[in-house]
Amino acid sequence: MNVFGFENIILIVGFLLIISGCYCLIRTYHLLKITIGIELAMKAVTLFITLAGFVNGNVDLAQSFVITTIVIEVVVTVVAAGIAINLYRKYGSMDIRNLRKLKG
Amino acid sequence: MSAIAYIAVSFLVVPLIIILINNLLSKRAAGRVSIYLAGACAIIQMAASITDFFLLSVNHLHEYDFTLLWNMEEDAEHFGVTALSLVILFCIGFVSLISVLIALRTIGNKKISYVNLLMTLILGMNGMVIVTDLFSLYVFLEIVGISSFVLIAMFHSETGLEGAFKYLVMSALASIFILTGLPFIFMQTGSLQYSDIGTNILSTGDGSQPLFTYAAVILLISGFAIKTGAVPFHSWLPDAHQSADTAVSVLLSGIVIKVAGIYSFIVLADLFKNVPVINTMLAIMGTVSIITGALLALRQTHFKRIVAYSSVSQMGYILLGISTGSTLGLVGAVAHIFNHAAFKSTLFANAAALHEQTGTLDINEMGGLQSRMPVTGFSNIAAFLSTAGIPPFAGFWSKLLIIMALWNNNSRVYAGIALFSSILTAAYFLRMQKKVFFGKFPAKYAELKEIGGSIKFAEIMLTIAIIGTGVCFPLALLYLKGRGIL
Amino acid sequence: MEAVIYICLGLMLAFGVMAVMLHSMTKSAIALAAASAALGIIMYEMGSVWAALIEISVCSGLVTVIFISAISLSNMEKKELEKVYEDKKRMSLLPVILIVSGVVLVIAAMALGVSLPKVDHAANVAGDLREILWNNRQADIWGQIIIMITGSAAVVVLFRERD
Numbered sequence: 176m177n178v179f180g181f182e183n184i185i186l187i188v189g190f191l192l193i194i195s196g197c198y199c200l201i202r203t204y205h206l207l208k209i210t211i212g213i214e215l216a217m218k219a220v221t222l223f224i225t226l227a228g229f230v231n232g233n234v235d236l237a238q239s240f241v242i243t244t245i246v247i248e249v250v251v252t253v254v255a256a257g258i259a260i261n262l263y264r265k266y267g268s269m270d271i272r273n274l275r276k277l278k279g
Numbered sequence: 280m281s282a283i284a285y286i287a288v289s290f291l292v293v294p295l296i297i298i299l300i301n302n303l304l305s306k307r308a309a310g311r312v313s314i315y316l317a318g319a320c321a322i323i324q325m326a327a328s329i330t331d332f333f334l335l336s337v338n339h340l341h342e343y344d345f346t347l348l349w350n351m352e353e354d355a356e357h358f359g360v361t362a363l364s365l366v367i368l369f370c371i372g373f374v375s376l377i378s379v380l381i382a383l384r385t386i387g388n389k390k391i392s393y394v395n396l397l398m399t400l401i402l403g404m405n406g407m408v409i410v411t412d413l414f415s416l417y418v419f420l421e422i423v424g425i426s427s428f429v430l431i432a433m434f435h436s437e438t439g440l441e442g443a444f445k446y447l448v449m450s451a452l453a454s455i456f457i458l459t460g461l462p463f464i465f466m467q468t469g470s471l472q473y474s475d476i477g478t479n480i481l482s483t484g485d486g487s488q489p490l491f492t493y494a495a496v497i498l499l500i501s502g503f504a505i506k507t508g509a510v511p512f513h514s515w516l517p518d519a520h521q522s523a524d525t526a527v528s529v530l531l532s533g534i535v536i537k538v539a540g541i542y543s544f545i546v547l548a549d550l551f552k553n554v555p556v557i558n559t560m561l562a563i564m565g566t567v568s569i570i571t572g573a574l575l576a577l578r579q580t581h582f583k584r585i586v587a588y589s590s591v592s593q594m595g596y597i598l599l600g601i602s603t604g605s606t607l608g609l610v611g612a613v614a615h616i617f618n619h620a621a622f623k624s625t626l627f628a629n630a631a632a633l634h635e636q637t638g639t640l641d642i643n644e645m646g647g648l649q650s651r652m653p654v655t656g657f658s659n660i661a662a663f664l665s666t667a668g669i670p671p672f673a674g675f676w677s678k679l680l681i682i683m684a685l686w687n688n689n690s691r692v693y694a695g696i697a698l699f700s701s702i703l704t705a706a707y708f709l710r711m712q713k714k715v716f717f718g719k720f721p722a723k724y725a726e727l728k729e730i731g732g733s734i735k736f737a738e739i740m741l742t743i744a745i746i747g748t749g750v751c752f753p754l755a756l757l758y759l760k761g762r763g764i765l
Numbered sequence: 766m767e768a769v770i771y772i773c774l775g776l777m778l779a780f781g782v783m784a785v786m787l788h789s790m791t792k793s794a795i796a797l798a799a800a801s802a803a804l805g806i807i808m809y810e811m812g813s814v815w816a817a818l819i820e821i822s823v824c825s826g827l828v829t830v831i832f833i834s835a836i837s838l839s840n841m842e843k844k845e846l847e848k849v850y851e852d853k854k855r856m857s858l859l860p861v862i863l864i865v866s867g868v869v870l871v872i873a874a875m876a877l878g879v880s881l882p883k884v885d886h887a888a889n890v891a892g893d894l895r896e897i898l899w900n901n902r903q904a905d906i907w908g909q910i911i912i913m914i915t916g917s918a919a920v921v922v923l924f925r926e927r928d
Contacts, residue, residue, distance in 0.1 A: 181767050187870045188774045191863050192781050199785040213451045215781050218804055220458040227462035229811045231469050239898040240414055241816040243905045245823050247421045250916040252828055254425055256835040257923035258432055262440050263839040274441040392922045399915040410904045418908035422915055429919040
């Protein structure tokens with residue numbers, strides 16, 4: 176049993192990427208960087224799906240999952256960028272510290 | 280295809296046709312007609328789900344598979360309707376109808392966009408309950424998420440955009456968790472269809488590890504919990520409800536959190552019956568949600584925020600019902616889904632009425648409105664008595680079923696907490712009722728009148744539904760017992 | 766095959782961390798595009814040929830264009846960006862966290878004896894993706910159609926300037 180076989184390394188790198196993406200999502204103050212964090216995490220998930228298909232023998236099914244995930248990723252990016260631009264038009268800056276109207 | 284299939288296909292086809300009509304007509308014609316088309320779609324959906332329910336029970340079928348527009352191989356993934364999904368489809372149609380009735384008054388000139396987004400939201404939710412595969416469940420979950428963000432942000436108001444952005448961030452986190460859990464299951468079973476997972480999970484015959492299964496289950500539960508608004512992931516829920524237009528808040532609280540979250544939990548609890556950790560986690564999340572939601576609702580001064588925290592609390596009840604794992608608990612949970620849809624829609628319809636007539640939703644500024652707005656006041660009383668679980672209103676029966684299921688399951692502590700928090704529920708609603716409808720009448724509302732038109736019709740219809748369901752519930756229980764389900 | 770995969774994994778991680786920690790948004794978007802390209806190469810090496818193609822053309826291309834157009838609609842000077850957002854300082858913990866969690870994960874993997882279910886690689890004969898996508902996963906195709914309709918309705922609502 177080889178712990179350092181490349182599948183395990185892919186798993187570990189994938190987890191590191193997801194941690195980076197979520198960390199970026201939580202800590203940044205810039206609206207568009209939140210979108211970059213989401214994108215990075217979804218790429219890590221694409222890596223996981225491909226790995227699962229490779230290990231499983233069912234590469235084609237994994238490919239169809241990946242294609243659908245990419246379509247979803249694009250639409251989420253467009254909507255997030257749209258809301259960010261609208262917020263920029265209202266407040267003049269992309270800082271999320273401006274969003275303090277809702278409390279409680 | 281048989282009659283069941285033709286009717287079941289309409290769940291996906293009717294909203295698509297309405298989107299086409301909506302966008303192909305000219306601007307002016309579409310502006311006048313589109314909202315009535317949306318109402319027609321909601322009514323067609325309710326009728327279709329009732330018809331299919333009776334057709335299923337007459338033919339003694341448990342579920343029925345069908346395909347849309349082109350046929351597939353034998354063991355490929357089909358769409359399928361079961362009795363449970365038909366009940367949820369009926370709730371979807373019902374709450375959409377209420378939303379359309381409210382939108383007739385409150386949405387000004389963005390009717391075409393509203394109808395487009397409402398149709399895609401309905402398509403997403405219908406899709407979620409009729410697929411038989413975990414990945415397709417995720418795809419339709421994303422459709423529901425995107426439609427709801429844009430619905431919240433529709434009016435480009437500052438609070439609307441802020442609420443939509445917070446919801447988007449939490450929802451993206453949820454999608455990441457769910458999508459990370461899915462490949463771990465895929466690795467072990469080779470496909471993500473419901474029928475394939477149930478038999479293969481936790482089998483350690485070929486050296487696959489239960490570690491991955493546990494990791495996948497925990498990730499999936501966390502992801503769906505964010506979507507449900509269960510504690511500790513509930514922070515987006517009050518902001519999203521408060522900042523959205525009332526027609527959209529009805530949809531969010533009435534069905535989105537339930538279909539996107541609770542239905543997924545029902546699916547998970549069914550697929551992973553053999554994994555012991557699920558039921559405990561659901562029960563703990565449920566109990567904490569009930570208490571936290573109720574306690575936080577006591578401090579709020581904005582009408583819609585009180586209602587939003589009450590949603591968090593009620594979701595806890597439904598989670599407790601699912602966590603028992605027994606049929607009685609599941610029936611109680613589904614009944615509570617329908618009852619919650621009814622009384623939460625009433626509360627939001629009242630919020631729309633109050634906002635239209637007084638221009639504010641701060642309960643400290645209102646008072647003594649019972650004399651001027653009797654219909655709104657009475658429907659509010661009916662809604663909150665149903666929430667608190669007082670007979671003969673509908674909420675009493677579903678809460679009773681959940682508490683009985685917990686008692687039978689030897690979870691006496693959970694049953695006790697569920698019973699006790701009815702008092703908390705009554706407390707925060709009484710506070711709201713007192714401040715808004717009883718008490719002193721401020722002078723600035725001297726010319727206040729009752730709300731008219733479609734919102735009044737919605738309130739009356741909902742009050743009749745709440746009282747009617749409460750009175751006829753024992754008949755439904757007898758019917759289920761006759762069919763051998765209970 | 767394995768050497769290429771290791772190199773690309775390292776590149777992907779490096780570009781990902783750069784995308785998170787850089788100040789300038791355009792450089793961040795380009796780092797993300799480079800990470801997509803590395804991911805595409807990994808996917809090609811593991812047998813998913815079609816998916817690698819779509820990943821590179823859509824994620825490295827389309828999404829980067831969307832980002833850059835969104836960024837150019839809201840640009841800011843670099844000095845101002847650094848002062849306001851302080852991204853390097855706020856995110857400076859990231860490499861430390863990554864190294865720590867990497868070590869934790871490796872130790873956990875060795876301790877728990879994690880091993881993925883191994884499959885005979887000869888069985889990875891590339892079947893036909895098109896058949897599977899169109900014959901077996903009808904719900905996904907309807908899902909994609911509906912999500913594109915939703916995306917276009919969303920763009921109409923969000924980007925319309927006047928009422």
